[in-house]
Amino acid sequence: MEMTKRINHLPVLTWNKLKLNDAELLINTEFGKVNTFADAALPAGVTAEKNVSFDELVRHFDALAVSSPKEKIVAGKLPIYNEQRFATGMGKEIDDLIVEADCKTDIYTVDGTHTDPIVLRYDYKNGASGLSSTLIHAKAGSESTWVMYYTSEGKQTDNGLVGASTRVFLEEGAKVHLVKVQMLSEGYTFFDDIGVISGKASELSLAKLSLGAKRAYEGFNDYQIGDKSRLTVDYGTICRDGSFTDINYNDIFIGKKAEGVMRFFEPLYGNAEKTFRGTLDFRQNSKASVGDEQEDVLLFGEDVINKTIPLILCEEEDVEGRHAATIGRLSDEMLFYMQTRGLSEHEAKKLMVRASLNKVARLVPDEGIRHKIDEYLKDVI
Amino acid sequence: MSNDYIKDKPIDVSTDTDRILLDGVERELYDFVDEEREEDFYRINEGLTEEIVRKISEEKHDPDWMLEFRLKSLKIYNELEMPDWGPPIDGLNMDNIATYVRSKSNMVNSWDEVPEDIKNAFDKLGIPQAERESLAGVGAQYDSELVYHNVRKDVEESGVVYTDMESALTGEYSEMVHEHFMKLVPPTDHKFAALHGAVWSGGSFVYVPPGVHLEIPLQSYFRLNARGAGQFEHTLIIVDEGADLHFIEGCSAPKYNTANLHAGCVELYIRKNARLRYSTIENWSKNMYNLNTKRAICEEGGIIEWVSGSFGSHESYLYPTSVLKGDRSHSEFTGVTFAGKGQNLDTGAKVIHIGKNTSSFIDTKSICKSGGISTYRSSVVITKSAEGAKASVNCGSLMLDNISRSDTIPAVDVRTDKADVGHEAKIGRISDEAVFYLMSRGISEAEARAMIVSGFANPVSKELPLEYAAEMNNLIKLEMEGG
Numbered sequence: 001m002e003m004t005k006r007i008n009h010l011p012v013l014t015w016n017k018l019k020l021n022d023a024e025l026l027i028n029t030e031f032g033k034v035n036t037f038a039d040a041a042l043p044a045g046v047t048a049e050k051n052v053s054f055d056e057l058v059r060h061f062d063a064l065a066v067s068s069p070k071e072k073i074v075a076g077k078l079p080i081y082n083e084q085r086f087a088t089g090m091g092k093e094i095d096d097l098i099v100e101a102d103c104k105t106d107i108y109t110v111d112g113t114h115t116d117p118i119v120l121r122y123d124y125k126n127g128a129s130g131l132s133s134t135l136i137h138a139k140a141g142s143e144s145t146w147v148m149y150y151t152s153e154g155k156q157t158d159n160g161l162v163g164a165s166t167r168v169f170l171e172e173g174a175k176v177h178l179v180k181v182q183m184l185s186e187g188y189t190f191f192d193d194i195g196v197i198s199g200k201a202s203e204l205s206l207a208k209l210s211l212g213a214k215r216a217y218e219g220f221n222d223y224q225i226g227d228k229s230r231l232t233v234d235y236g237t238i239c240r241d242g243s244f245t246d247i248n249y250n251d252i253f254i255g256k257k258a259e260g261v262m263r264f265f266e267p268l269y270g271n272a273e274k275t276f277r278g279t280l281d282f283r284q285n286s287k288a289s290v291g292d293e294q295e296d297v298l299l300f301g302e303d304v305i306n307k308t309i310p311l312i313l314c315e316e317e318d319v320e321g322r323h324a325a326t327i328g329r330l331s332d333e334m335l336f337y338m339q340t341r342g343l344s345e346h347e348a349k350k351l352m353v354r355a356s357l358n359k360v361a362r363l364v365p366d367e368g369i370r371h372k373i374d375e376y377l378k379d380v381i
Numbered sequence: 382m383s384n385d386y387i388k389d390k391p392i393d394v395s396t397d398t399d400r401i402l403l404d405g406v407e408r409e410l411y412d413f414v415d416e417e418r419e420e421d422f423y424r425i426n427e428g429l430t431e432e433i434v435r436k437i438s439e440e441k442h443d444p445d446w447m448l449e450f451r452l453k454s455l456k457i458y459n460e461l462e463m464p465d466w467g468p469p470i471d472g473l474n475m476d477n478i479a480t481y482v483r484s485k486s487n488m489v490n491s492w493d494e495v496p497e498d499i500k501n502a503f504d505k506l507g508i509p510q511a512e513r514e515s516l517a518g519v520g521a522q523y524d525s526e527l528v529y530h531n532v533r534k535d536v537e538e539s540g541v542v543y544t545d546m547e548s549a550l551t552g553e554y555s556e557m558v559h560e561h562f563m564k565l566v567p568p569t570d571h572k573f574a575a576l577h578g579a580v581w582s583g584g585s586f587v588y589v590p591p592g593v594h595l596e597i598p599l600q601s602y603f604r605l606n607a608r609g610a611g612q613f614e615h616t617l618i619i620v621d622e623g624a625d626l627h628f629i630e631g632c633s634a635p636k637y638n639t640a641n642l643h644a645g646c647v648e649l650y651i652r653k654n655a656r657l658r659y660s661t662i663e664n665w666s667k668n669m670y671n672l673n674t675k676r677a678i679c680e681e682g683g684i685i686e687w688v689s690g691s692f693g694s695h696e697s698y699l700y701p702t703s704v705l706k707g708d709r710s711h712s713e714f715t716g717v718t719f720a721g722k723g724q725n726l727d728t729g730a731k732v733i734h735i736g737k738n739t740s741s742f743i744d745t746k747s748i749c750k751s752g753g754i755s756t757y758r759s760s761v762v763i764t765k766s767a768e769g770a771k772a773s774v775n776c777g778s779l780m781l782d783n784i785s786r787s788d789t790i791p792a793v794d795v796r797t798d799k800a801d802v803g804h805e806a807k808i809g810r811i812s813d814e815a816v817f818y819l820m821s822r823g824i825s826e827a828e829a830r831a832m833i834v835s836g837f838a839n840p841v842s843k844e845l846p847l848e849y850a851a852e853m854n855n856l857i858k859l860e861m862e863g864g
Contacts (some may be wrong), residue, residue: 013466014790018760021466268798282808284783299798303765306796312789314808317780321808327793328801 001101002028005093007191008219008248011279012311020275020309023246025093025191025217029129029161031101040119045112046144051104054095057135060107061085064137064169066197069223069254069283086167088195089219089248094165098133103165105133110142110174117145117179117365124151124184127158133165138174138202145177147366152185152212159187159214167195170202172226177205179364183376184212186240191217200226200255207363210237210245211376220249224289227255233262236360238353238380241270241301248277251293253286253319264295265356271303279311280321287318295325298353350381425481427609431455434579437481441547441582446559454568454578461572468696468725468754473670478642480580482607520545520601522583522614530585532599540590543599546615549586558586561617565648565676565704573644573672573698577613581646584614589624589655598627598660598846603645605665611642618648620655620683627658629849640695642670649677649685653707656684660845662853665693667723672698681707681736688844689716691728692856700758702731705739705767717746717841717853719860720753720785729759729791734767734800743774746838747789750781750860760792761802768799778808779837781830831861 005025013021042048066086083092124130152158162184168176184190190213196204210216222231231251239245251260268274280291297306310323330352338348354377361373425436434455438448520530532543549558568578585601605612620626643665651657665671671694677685687701703712714730732741749755763770778787789806811833819829835857842850
């Protein structure tokens with residue numbers, strides 16, 4: 001299979017010369033069967049329907065009355081997400097890929113409260129490639145924690161392609177804590193396409209660590225349809241020398257009194273290249289909604305390329321939106337403080353990066369995975 | 382009293398009871414129509430063809446190189462695509478636009494010699510009065526050509542050159558013009574830069590010699606009076622080493638029911654340790670497509686300061702660009718955009734850091750109301766060579782109702798680890814508490830809102846000379862009234 005997919009579309013186009021309007025994902029591999037397994041049997045109240053075709057998945061969307069709401073006022077916008085029945089951050093071409101590769105979906109339905117995390121492991125051996133597709137349907141009032149853990153056993157130079165499509169549908173009052181950890185070998189290409197629809201008073205927290213892979217593409221889209229829904233995103237990555245990372249996160253406020261907080265931490269080393277698109281999109285009548293987005297980028301290489309485009313789109317008067325980004329070096333004050341504590345500049349930088357990534361790692365509820373992250377960070381940083 | 386008190390009473394600023402007192406300021410001040418008498422004006426046919434471009438060149442007595450340049454630009458225009466990323470410009474049809482319209486009288490430097498109808502138009506806008514009170518020199522362009530140009534004697538004696546582009550092109554400074562004309566904004570830059578290269582006319586040339594500091598500003602005022610016409614003035618300013626200049630431009634036009642087009646071009650060269658402040662109060666009427674290009678290049682230690690107020694136009698594409706080529710050069714952009722009913726204003730700034738230890742600061746405010754669409758768009762690029770660069774981008778947006786739209790699209794591209802960039806964007810509404818506080822002091826609700834909006838735009842108005850700050854505040858009041 002060889003093709004190029006256009007993904008991670010910016011919701012509003014800007015100057016083409018900046019090359020930020022979208023990204024290209026090159027696919028030149030055959031996808032094998034994914035070795036997916038849960039750590040333990042699913043708890044009572046959580047059911048799984050495996051190997052669902054994309055057509056059946058769409059019928060499932062029908063049953064859930066899923067729709068991607070259109071904007072009322074569109075100013076030169078490309079309505080790219082409206083092409084998808086259940087919008088995701090990377091866009092329709094990933095759905096096309098799922099169909100073309102005949103990738104089946106696992107649908108999990110959650111009822112009741114589950115305190116123990118449900119750990120799903122996706123293990124790719126010796127450069128194997130694979131696609132996975134998951135829908136988590138959180139029923140009204142349910143609460144669950146999911147850990148999706150992507151690894152590859154083998155050499156660091158293994159260079160397969162791993163893709164994941166994850167959709168979360170939250171009914172009224174549902175809570176989902178979604179944790180994603182990617183620690184693939186350094187030669188891999190990885191994409192992770194997430195779509196969320198948040199119902200009334202629902203809560204989604206996403207903690208994500210994207211640590212491995214040479215090329216990583218990350219997309220996220222949340223339609224906060226219900227009133228008083230909440231979203232929290234904590235995202236950390238390491239852009240190593242020679243790596244390429246392309247991120248597109250959208251939080252779309254539709255219900256009233258919705259809240260969204262997204263925090264990103266991205267250190268870049270050597271000649272790493274990274275693009276970050278982050279959007280807070282306040283639709284008409286999303287009254288009293290509040291959105292906040294923070295991006296911290298530390299640059300540690302003479303040849304790094306860092307592109308950032310944080311958008312605030314707004315067609316409602318009664319909202320508050322804020323975006324802040326800091327890009328550059330560690331502040332002199334912080335370095336000085338560290339040095340007065342006996343740390344060299346190098347050690348101080350390492351400490352800061354580890355501390356920032358550990359903030360996200362602490363949200364991983366599985367001790368074994370946390371330990372592996374810790375070991376990995378010790379090695380990599 | 383709870384905040385609900387205010388929420389329960391929606392404000393309709395268009396009603397008589399809530400009207401804001403404007404001390405006699407009226408939209409007609411800018412939008413008045415003086416129909417041109419055919420016999421007094423020369424107007425080229427509508428459309429854009431090689432024949433028309435040759436005709437403009439002939440009318441302007443271009444040197445050969447300029448005719449060649451125009452034809453090359455026309456070719457580029459025909460090859461380039463319309464932009465696909467901004468406000469829709471389908472309503473603009475070049476077949477309906479006359480690219481050259483001029484008064485049959487020549488440019489003069491005595492106000493009394495300006496033809497009566499044109500003089501009346503500028504008198505209404507207060508141009509001669511402003512010249513007497515606060516300017517070192519003034520140029521007034523009416524349609525495609527300057528009709529009046531005057532510089533104070535002491536300014537002229539200091540070696541400052543302030544003249545119309547046509548004179549500069551063929552006179553003493555022709556070499557300088559040839560060397561710099563559309564080098565900073567080449568016709569290949571975008572479709573409307575190419576259009577400008579093909580049909581430009583009018584505009585000003587300014588040269589400030591080394592070390593000369595002009596204490597008071599120069600001003601150009603552009604009035605596009607003709608129906609269904611375009612204005613394509615070219616402004617070329619060179620501020621030589623250690624010199625200092627404040628240049629102000631103002632724009633207005635009557636409101637017709639056909640589209641008018643403004644595709645001007647501003648090129649600013651700031652030499653070593655020189656400083657230029659370029660202030661604009663743009664108030665084109667709301668049938669105008671304002672597709673203007675402005676760019677400055679700073680050499681070592683040079684400073685460019687943009688102050689920009691965008692109030693008029695039906696649609697705008699306006700992003701003044703600073704190229705910080707020299708080490709330690711610096712740019713500042715302070716801008717406010719107010720989009721009212723029927724307006725789609727896409728404004729912002731671009732900065733390219735090339736030199737070491739360069740710095741830039743962008744501070745913008747967007748306001749939208751009555752269905753207006755305001756988009757802040759910017760790009761800050763820090764190249765690999767720009768070690769030690771610092772950039773700060775700060776943009777605030779204020780929504781005054783929920784039928785309008787405000788978008789913020791700032792891009793940052795950093796290619797060195799020895800740079801620091803900070804960005805902050807905020808969007809919000811007028812706080813009920815602030816309105817309530819002012820109302821408790823006896824101010825009407827509509828007035829209170831107008832005051833808060835003026836305060837929001839204060840970073841821009843405080844950078845302008847007093848007379849212009851007052852004009853800008855009046856424009857804000859006008860927009861708040863929905864005039």
